[in-house]
Amino acid sequence: MQHGVRRVVLDVLKLRDPPLPELAMRLSSIPNIDGVNISLVEIDQNTESVKIAIEGSNINIEKIQKLMKDYGAVIHSIDEVVVGKKMVTI
Amino acid sequence: MQHGVRRVVLDVLKLRDPPLPELAMRLSSIPNIDGVNISLVEIDQNTESVKIAIEGSNINIEKIQKLMKDYGAVIHSIDEVVVGKKMVTI
Amino acid sequence: MQHGVRRVVLDVLKLRDPPLPELAMRLSSIPNIDGVNISLVEIDQNTESVKIAIEGSNINIEKIQKLMKDYGAVIHSIDEVVVGKKMVTI
Amino acid sequence: MQHGVRRVVLDVLKLRDPPLPELAMRLSSIPNIDGVNISLVEIDQNTESVKIAIEGSNINIEKIQKLMKDYGAVIHSIDEVVVGKKMVTI
Amino acid sequence: MQHGVRRVVLDVLKLRDPPLPELAMRLSSIPNIDGVNISLVEIDQNTESVKIAIEGSNINIEKIQKLMKDYGAVIHSIDEVVVGKKMVTI
Amino acid sequence: MQHGVRRVVLDVLKLRDPPLPELAMRLSSIPNIDGVNISLVEIDQNTESVKIAIEGSNINIEKIQKLMKDYGAVIHSIDEVVVGKKMVTI
Amino acid sequence: MQHGVRRVVLDVLKLRDPPLPELAMRLSSIPNIDGVNISLVEIDQNTESVKIAIEGSNINIEKIQKLMKDYGAVIHSIDEVVVGKKMVTI
Numbered sequence: 001m002q003h004g005v006r007r008v009v010l011d012v013l014k015l016r017d018p019p020l021p022e023l024a025m026r027l028s029s030i031p032n033i034d035g036v037n038i039s040l041v042e043i044d045q046n047t048e049s050v051k052i053a054i055e056g057s058n059i060n061i062e063k064i065q066k067l068m069k070d071y072g073a074v075i076h077s078i079d080e081v082v083v084g085k086k087m088v089t090i
Numbered sequence: 091m092q093h094g095v096r097r098v099v100l101d102v103l104k105l106r107d108p109p110l111p112e113l114a115m116r117l118s119s120i121p122n123i124d125g126v127n128i129s130l131v132e133i134d135q136n137t138e139s140v141k142i143a144i145e146g147s148n149i150n151i152e153k154i155q156k157l158m159k160d161y162g163a164v165i166h167s168i169d170e171v172v173v174g175k176k177m178v179t180i
Numbered sequence: 181m182q183h184g185v186r187r188v189v190l191d192v193l194k195l196r197d198p199p200l201p202e203l204a205m206r207l208s209s210i211p212n213i214d215g216v217n218i219s220l221v222e223i224d225q226n227t228e229s230v231k232i233a234i235e236g237s238n239i240n241i242e243k244i245q246k247l248m249k250d251y252g253a254v255i256h257s258i259d260e261v262v263v264g265k266k267m268v269t270i
Numbered sequence: 271m272q273h274g275v276r277r278v279v280l281d282v283l284k285l286r287d288p289p290l291p292e293l294a295m296r297l298s299s300i301p302n303i304d305g306v307n308i309s310l311v312e313i314d315q316n317t318e319s320v321k322i323a324i325e326g327s328n329i330n331i332e333k334i335q336k337l338m339k340d341y342g343a344v345i346h347s348i349d350e351v352v353v354g355k356k357m358v359t360i
Numbered sequence: 361m362q363h364g365v366r367r368v369v370l371d372v373l374k375l376r377d378p379p380l381p382e383l384a385m386r387l388s389s390i391p392n393i394d395g396v397n398i399s400l401v402e403i404d405q406n407t408e409s410v411k412i413a414i415e416g417s418n419i420n421i422e423k424i425q426k427l428m429k430d431y432g433a434v435i436h437s438i439d440e441v442v443v444g445k446k447m448v449t450i
Numbered sequence: 451m452q453h454g455v456r457r458v459v460l461d462v463l464k465l466r467d468p469p470l471p472e473l474a475m476r477l478s479s480i481p482n483i484d485g486v487n488i489s490l491v492e493i494d495q496n497t498e499s500v501k502i503a504i505e506g507s508n509i510n511i512e513k514i515q516k517l518m519k520d521y522g523a524v525i526h527s528i529d530e531v532v533v534g535k536k537m538v539t540i
Numbered sequence: 541m542q543h544g545v546r547r548v549v550l551d552v553l554k555l556r557d558p559p560l561p562e563l564a565m566r567l568s569s570i571p572n573i574d575g576v577n578i579s580l581v582e583i584d585q586n587t588e589s590v591k592i593a594i595e596g597s598n599i600n601i602e603k604i605q606k607l608m609k610d611y612g613a614v615i616h617s618i619d620e621v622v623v624g625k626k627m628v629t630i
Contacts, residue, residue, distance in 0.1 A: 003568070005561050009180065021095050021151045024173040028093070035176030040169045048167075055178045061561045077588075079580045083564040086575030088595045090549065099270065111185050111241045114263040125266030130259045138257075145268045189360065201275050201331045204353040208273070215356030220349045228347075235358045279450065291365050291421045294443040305446030310439045318437075325448045369540065381455050381511045384533040395536030400529045408527075415538045459630065471545050471601045474623040478543070485626030490619045498617075505628045 004058030007082035012050050014073035020050065023071060030063050032056045051079070094148030097172035102140050104163035110140065113161060120153050122146045141169070184238030187262035192230050194253035200230065203251060210243050212236045231259070274328030277352035282320050284343035290320065293341060300333050302326045321349070364392075364418030367442035372410050374433035380410065383431060390423050392416045411439070454508030457532035462500050464523035470500065473521060480513050482506045501529070544598030547622040552590050554613035560590065563611060570603050572596045591619070 014023070020038045027036045033056040041049040054064065061078075068075055082088060104113070110128045117126045123146040131139040144154065151168075158165055172178060194203070200218045207216045213236040221229040234244065241258075248255055262268060284293070290308045297306045303326040311319040324334065331348075338345055352358060374383070380398045387396045393416040401409040414424065421438075428435055442448060464473070470488045477486045483506040491499040504514065511528075518525055532538060554563070560578045567576045573596040581589040594604065601618075608615055622628060 004565070008561065019151075020168045020171040021098065021173070024171045025094070028173040033174065035172065035174030035178035037170065037172045037178040037180055039180050040167055043167055051180050053178050053180045055174075055176055061559075077580055077583055078560045081560040081564045081578045082575065083561070083568040084573065084575030084595075086595055088575035088577040088593050090577055090579050090591050090593045109241075110258045110261040111188065111263070114261045115184070118263040123264065125262065125264030125268035127260065127262045127268040127270055129270050130257055133257055141270050143268050143270045145264075145266055199331075200348045200351040201278065201353070204351045205274070208353040213354065215352065215354030215358035217350065217352045217358040217360055219360050220347055223347055231360050233358050233360045235354075235356055289421075290438045290441040291368065291443070294441045295364070298443040303444065305442065305444030305448035307440065307442045307448040307450055309450050310437055313437055321450050323448050323450045325444075325446055379511075380528045380531040381458065381533070384531045385454070388533040393534065395532065395534035395538035397530065397532045397538040397540055399540050400527055403527055411540050413538050413540045415534075415536055469601075470618045470621040471548065471623070474621045475544070478623040483624065485622065485624030485628035487620065487622045487628040487630055489630050490617055493617055501630050503628050503630045505626055 003083065003085050005061060005081060005083055006057060006059070006087060007053065007055045007080065008059060008061065008064070008078060009080040010052045010054075010064075011076040011079050012052055012068065012073050013047055013076060014050060014071065015047055018071060023073075026067060026071075027052070027054060027064065030060065030067065032058050032060065093173065093175050095151060095171060095173055096147060096149070096177060097143065097145045097170065098149060098151060098154070098168060099170040100142045100144075100154075101166040101169050102142055102158065102163050103137055103166055104140060104161065106136055106138060108161060113163075116157060116161075117142070117144060117154065120150065120157065122148050122150065185241060185261060185263055186237060186239070186267060187233065187235045187260065188239060188241065188244070188258060189260040190232040190234075190244075191256040191259050192232055192248065192253050193227055193256055194230060194251065195227055198251060203253075206247060206251075207232070207234060207244065210240065210247065212238050212240065273353065273355050275331060275351060275353055276327060276329070276357060277323065277325045277350065278329060278331060278334070278348060279350040280322040280324075280334075280338075281346040281349050282322055282338065282343050283317055283346055284320060284341065285317055288341060293343075296337060296341075297322070297324060297334065300330065300337065302328050302330065365421060365441060365443055366417060366419070366447060367413065367415045367440065368419060368421065368424070368438060369440040370412040370414075370424075371436040371439050372412055372428065372433050373407055373436055374410060374431065375407055378431060383433075386427060386431075387412070387414060387424065390420065390427065392418050392420065455511060455531060455533055456507060456509070456537060457503065457505045457530065458509060458511065458514070458528060459530040460502040460504075460514075460518075461526040461529050462502055462518065462523050463497055463526055464500060464521065465497055468521060473523075476517060476521075477502070477504060477514065480510065480517065482508050482510065543623065543625050545601060545621060545623055546597060546599070546627060547593065547595045547620065548599060548601065548604070548618060549620040550592045550594075550604075551616040551619050552592055552608065552613050553587055553616055554590060554611065555587055558611060563613075566607060566611075567592070567594060567604065570600065570607065572598050572600065
């Protein structure tokens with residue numbers, strides 16, 4: 001069985017700009033992505049910590065990483081990955 | 091895939107006036123919005139902190155921001171944004 | 181879209197009289213109201229703090245406010261308002 | 271809309287006698303009552319504190335109050351009342 | 361309406377013997393009982409505290425009490441009773 | 451009504467060997483057992499504490515006890531037993 | 541009844557490399573596996589602690605253990621195993 005990545009949750013530090021809706025829109029325009037949720041964790045002067053959950057089929061992590069980099073956002077860690085035809089939870 | 095913003099949660103500081111029902115009614119009259127929930131977080135002498143959750147399809151954030159400004163309300167932060175055909179949760 | 185208020189939650193200080201069932205019955209007789217839940221928060225000598233949740237379609241808040249006033253009840257705050265065709269939660 | 275009381279929760283102090291099953295049976299024999307739940311909160315030498323939840327349609331609160339009195343039980347407070355065609359929760 | 365007791369939860373102190381499966385089997389053989397759950401709360405040298413939940417229709421509490429007594433088990437309290445056609449929860 | 455034991459939860463101290471998958475496989479090969487869940491509670495040098503939940507119909511507890519003994523595992527206590535046609539919860 | 545292992549949860553210490561998506565992809569390519577969830581627990585300089593939940597039918601634990609070893613990952617413990625036709629929970 002090989003269905004590729006279906007869900008990934010990222011811990012990200014980003015600049016205040018772009019605002020969350022714009023970043024979410026851009027992420028959702030990557031192929032194979034069905035939905036994006038960005039939730040604010042903490043706000044600082046110039047940066048904000050966010051959790052980004054992305055769901056789809058066969059998600060291309062590198063395209064996500066590249067897009068984040070283009071926006072000056074740093075992926076601190078990948079907090080969760082789900083792969084396969086069944087959406088397994090811990 | 092591009093479905094625009096489906097859900098946004100705002101952290102807002104507003105004057106006591108307009109009251110929540112009026113503000114919610116006004117927000118819900120913006121095109122593409124299917125529902126609005128305003129929940130009180132804290133009350134002060136002249137202001138109140140509220141969380142505003144707005145759901146719809148292809149929500150126009152700028153129209154929301156403009157309407158808030160017209161009412162003298164300040165958006166402290168966008169706490170959550172959901173984009174895409176799937177309503178992803180963290 | 182304009183569906184009016186579908187749900188409102190009130191934080192209310194009322195006299196011990198009328199008892200909760202009578203107040204709930206009276207509130208539910210206001211047009212467009214489908215259901216009323218009154219839950220006790222705290223009891224004092226002559227007063228009681230209650231949360232009142234009212235659901236319906238196109239709820240007329242002023243009629244609720246007037247009825248509360250007629251019963252000598254004070255609405256401390258509107259804690260939650262939901263408007264629109266979708267029952268959005270925070 | 272007028273559907274009468276659908277659910278009421280009582281905070282009651284009762285003597286050890288009658289036991290809970292007997293009291294619940296008696297309450298359930300009042301007309302319009304579909305179900306009764308009595309849950310023990312605290313036991314004392316001669317008394318017990320209980321929560322009594324009663325559901326039905328058009329529940330006659332006075333009949334409940336009378337029955338409780340006949341059994342020497344004291345209703346400390348009505349903790350929750352639900353009225354209307356929709357079972358609203360807080 | 362009169363449907364008799366549908367659910368009862370007992371707080372019981374029993375000897376280590378009979379073991380829980382045997383006691384549960386015996387309780388379930390009383391007429392009108394659809395299911396029995398015995399959960400361990402605390403173990404002592406010779407005794408154990410258990411919660412016993414029994415569901416059925418028109419449950420005969422006295423038969424339960426007699427069976428418990430025959431096994432040398434003491435019912436400390438009846439913690440919950442549900443009566444009627446609707447399984448009401450607090 | 452007599453449906454025998456449908457669910458039993460055991461608190462067990464076992465040696466590190468056999469590993470959980472082997473023990474679970476062996477338990478599931480006992481007749482009438484539909485499923486087994488073994489969850490680790492604590493690990494020591496040579497032993498591990500586990501909770502074992504077993505579901506089926508008419509479960510033969512003695513066969514379980516014998517198998518555990520054969521593996522050098524000690525059943526500290528039976529934490530939960532469910533009997534009857536209805537899966538009752540506390 | 542014998543359905544083999546349906547779910548296993550592992551507590552694993554791994555090097556930062558390979559990243560979680562690659563490891564999850566590799567695990568999901570083992571035969572009989574329907575889904576894999578890897579969730580980050582803690583990050584250190586060179587290592588990360590993760591929980592890995594794997595679901596399927598008749599899962600071959602040894603193949604998982606071998607793959608982990610090939611990646612220099614250490615299985616600290618098997619935290620949960622589910623076997624049988626019914627997905628039993630504790």
